[in-house]
Amino acid sequence: MPANNAAPPLPAPPTARRGLVLALLAVLGLRLWHLFAAGLPDYDSVRNWQLVQELAHGDGHSMFFTAGPGFNLLFALLARVTSDVRAFQVANVVLGVAGLGLFAQFVGQAVAASGRPWRNAEAAALVLLGGTGLLLTFSGRDFTAGAGGLVLAAGLLRSHFRRVQAGPLAGRQAALRQAAWWLAAGLCYSYKFLLVLPILGALEAWRADWPAWRGAVKWQVLGRLALPYVVLMAAGALLAGLPWHRWPATYVRLILPDAPNPAGRQLVLSPDFFFYFRYLWAFESPLLLPGLAAGAWLGWRQWRALPPGPAGRPLPLLLYLSIWAGCWLAGMALLQKAPRGLTYVFLPLAALVVLSLRHLPGRWRGPGAAVLLAALALNGYRLWQHLYRYPPSHYPEVAAWLHAHGARRVASTVGLGLAPYLSENEEFTSIANECQLGALRRQGYDYVVLDAYWQVAHVAQFDSLRRQRPLAAWPETRLTEPLLFLEHSEFTGLNYDQTLDWQRIAAHDSRQLRVYRLGPQ
Numbered sequence: 001m002p003a004n005n006a007a008p009p010l011p012a013p014p015t016a017r018r019g020l021v022l023a024l025l026a027v028l029g030l031r032l033w034h035l036f037a038a039g040l041p042d043y044d045s046v047r048n049w050q051l052v053q054e055l056a057h058g059d060g061h062s063m064f065f066t067a068g069p070g071f072n073l074l075f076a077l078l079a080r081v082t083s084d085v086r087a088f089q090v091a092n093v094v095l096g097v098a099g100l101g102l103f104a105q106f107v108g109q110a111v112a113a114s115g116r117p118w119r120n121a122e123a124a125a126l127v128l129l130g131g132t133g134l135l136l137t138f139s140g141r142d143f144t145a146g147a148g149g150l151v152l153a154a155g156l157l158r159s160h161f162r163r164v165q166a167g168p169l170a171g172r173q174a175a176l177r178q179a180a181w182w183l184a185a186g187l188c189y190s191y192k193f194l195l196v197l198p199i200l201g202a203l204e205a206w207r208a209d210w211p212a213w214r215g216a217v218k219w220q221v222l223g224r225l226a227l228p229y230v231v232l233m234a235a236g237a238l239l240a241g242l243p244w245h246r247w248p249a250t251y252v253r254l255i256l257p258d259a260p261n262p263a264g265r266q267l268v269l270s271p272d273f274f275f276y277f278r279y280l281w282a283f284e285s286p287l288l289l290p291g292l293a294a295g296a297w298l299g300w301r302q303w304r305a306l307p308p309g310p311a312g313r314p315l316p317l318l319l320y321l322s323i324w325a326g327c328w329l330a331g332m333a334l335l336q337k338a339p340r341g342l343t344y345v346f347l348p349l350a351a352l353v354v355l356s357l358r359h360l361p362g363r364w365r366g367p368g369a370a371v372l373l374a375a376l377a378l379n380g381y382r383l384w385q386h387l388y389r390y391p392p393s394h395y396p397e398v399a400a401w402l403h404a405h406g407a408r409r410v411a412s413t414v415g416l417g418l419a420p421y422l423s424e425n426e427e428f429t430s431i432a433n434e435c436q437l438g439a440l441r442r443q444g445y446d447y448v449v450l451d452a453y454w455q456v457a458h459v460a461q462f463d464s465l466r467r468q469r470p471l472a473a474w475p476e477t478r479l480t481e482p483l484l485f486l487e488h489s490e491f492t493g494l495n496y497d498q499t500l501d502w503q504r505i506a507a508h509d510s511r512q513l514r515v516y517r518l519g520p521q
Contacts, residue, residue, distance in 0.1 A: 016108050019120030020127060024101050027131035030383070031093045031140045036086050037392035038141065039417060041478065042487065043453065045143040046416035048072075049088055052079045060240025067250040069232050070188035071145040085143075085420040092147045096140035099150025100131050103347045106158040107355070110317045113165075122354055125372055130350035132379040134283050134386055135339050138483060141387075145190040146343045152189055153196075153344045156182035157324070160200065164207040166314040172212045180224040188228040191251060192344065199327040206323060208312040262414070262432035263458045265493030268336055272495040275337040276329060279496070283339070283382060283483065284346075285375045291353030292329075296322035298359055318355055321348040338490035339483065386483050394474040396421045398513050401472055402447055409445040411437070411518065413462050415453025417476075433461040437518060446519035452479045452512035458492035458502060470514035480507040 056079035299319030
C-alpha cells in the first residue's frame with residue numbers, strides 16, 4: 001500500500017510489454033532510416049545546433065533565445081562532447097521514441113487501473129498509429145524541442161490524470177504536486193507548455209476537486225512552477241550578464257513582436273480556423289478526427305454513469321484525453337498555424353482512436369482491426385511520399401565545391417542547411433535581403449549560395465540575384481516538400497491554401513541550390 005502522502009501508483013500492464021517494446025523498436029528503426037542522408041530539415045534545427053554550441057563554449061547570451069532554456073542547457077552538455085550534428089539528430093530521435101513509449105505506458109496503466117486488460121496488440125497499435133504519423137516522424141528526425149517535450153508531456157499527463165481520479169485526499173494532493181514538477185520542467189524546456197495552462201485549468205474546473213487545493217498545496221504548486229524561473233533568471237544574470245527579466249521578455253517578444261519578420265508577418269493571431277483539421281485529413285491518418293468525436297461521446301457517457309462523490313466525479317481516460325485534445329485544437333485555431341502546433345495533442349488523438357475501437361461490439365472488432373491496419377498502411381505511404389522518397393541532401397556537395405574553390409567566407413539566402421557541412425575555418429552567415437550583399441562583399445565574403453529556403457520562408461527579396469548566371473547548381477528537392485512549407489506558415493503568415501499554392505509554384509524550379517561569386521576572382 002502506498003504511504004498516506006504518496007500518489008496511488010497505477011498498476012503496470014505486464015501483458016502488453018512485449019507489444020510495446022516491439023512497436024517502439026520498429027518506430028526507432030523507421031526514424032533512424034536514412035537519417036544522416038537527409039541532414040537537418042529546417043532552419044530552426046540548424047539554429048538550435050549553433051546555439052547549443054555557443055552555450056557550451058561559454059557564451060550564455062543564447063540561453064533564453066528560444067524561450068526554452070532547458071532544451072539549450074540539456075544539449076549544451078552534449079555539445080561539450082561533440083559538435084557532430086549527427087549526434088544531436090540521434091539524441092532527438094531517442095527522446096522522441098522515449099516520449100512515445102512513456103505515453104503508451106501511461107495509457108496502458110490507466111486502462112489496467114480501470115479493471116480492463118491492456119493487450120499486446122492494443123499497445124502496439126497505439127505506438128504504431130502515433131509513432132508513424134507524419135508530423136511526429138518529421139519532428140522526431142530534426143533538432144527542435146518537440147521530441148524531447150513529448151517525454152515531459154507524457155509525464156505531465158500521467159501525473160495529472162492520477163490527480164483527477166478518485167482516492168484519498170492525500171494521494172490526490174501528492175499527484176497534484178507531482179504534476180506541478182512536470183509542468184515546471186515542461187515550461188523550462190519549451191515555451192509551448194504555456195498553452196497547457198488553460199487546458200489544465202479546464203480539466204481542474206471540470207473535475208471540481210477543490211478540497212485538493214486547500215491548505216499549503218496551492219502554494220507548493222506555485223513554488224514548483226516558479227522555481228526554474230528564479231534559478232535560471234538568476235543564473236543568466238550572474239553568469240552571463242543578461243537582464244534578469246530576459247526569459248519572460250522573450251515570451252513578450254513571441255506574443256507581441258515589435259516589428260514584422262522577414263516574411264512580413266507580425267500578428268500572432270490567424271483566422272484560418274480549419275487549418276489543423278485540413279492538415280490532419282490530408283497529411284495524417286483520417287481516423288484521428290473521428291476518433292476524437294467518438295472518444296468524447298464515449299467518455300461523456302462513462303462520466304455520466306459515475307456516481308458523484310463529495311469531491312465530484314473522477315474523469316475517465318477517454319473524457320480526459322478528449323478534453324485535452326479538444327481544448328488544444330480550439331486554442332491553436334486562434335493562433336498562427338503550423339503542423340508542429342499539434343505535437344502535444346497528436347498522441348492523445350491516436351490514443352482516442354485505439355481506445356474507441358475497444359468499445360466496438362464483438363462482430364465489429366474484425367472490421368475495426370482491418371480499418372486500423374489500413375490506417376497504418378496509409379501512414380507508411382505518407383511517410384514515403386513526404387519524407388523517404390527524396391534523394392540524399394546535396395548540401396555536402398555544395399560545401400565540398402566551395403572548399404575546393406578556396407571559399408573562406410560564404411553567405412546563404414535565408415537557409416542554414418549548408419552550415420553543418422562547412423569547416424571551422426569557413427565563415428558562414430545567412431541573409432534575408434540581397435541588399436546586404438554589398439556590405440558582405442566589402443567584408444570579404446567571396447561566395448553566396450542562393451538557397452531556395454527563401455521560398456520556403458516566403459522571403460522574396462532576391463530577384464536580382466536570381467537573374468544572374470550561377471557558377472554551379474544542385475537540386476535539393478526536400479526544399480519543395482509541402483510539409484516543410486506548411487511548417488513555415490506560422491512564420492510566413494500565409495493560410496493553408498496560400499501556403500500550398502506557393503509550394504506548387506516553388507516546386508517548378510529544378511535547382512534549389514545555386515552558387516555565385518561575390519568577391520573578386
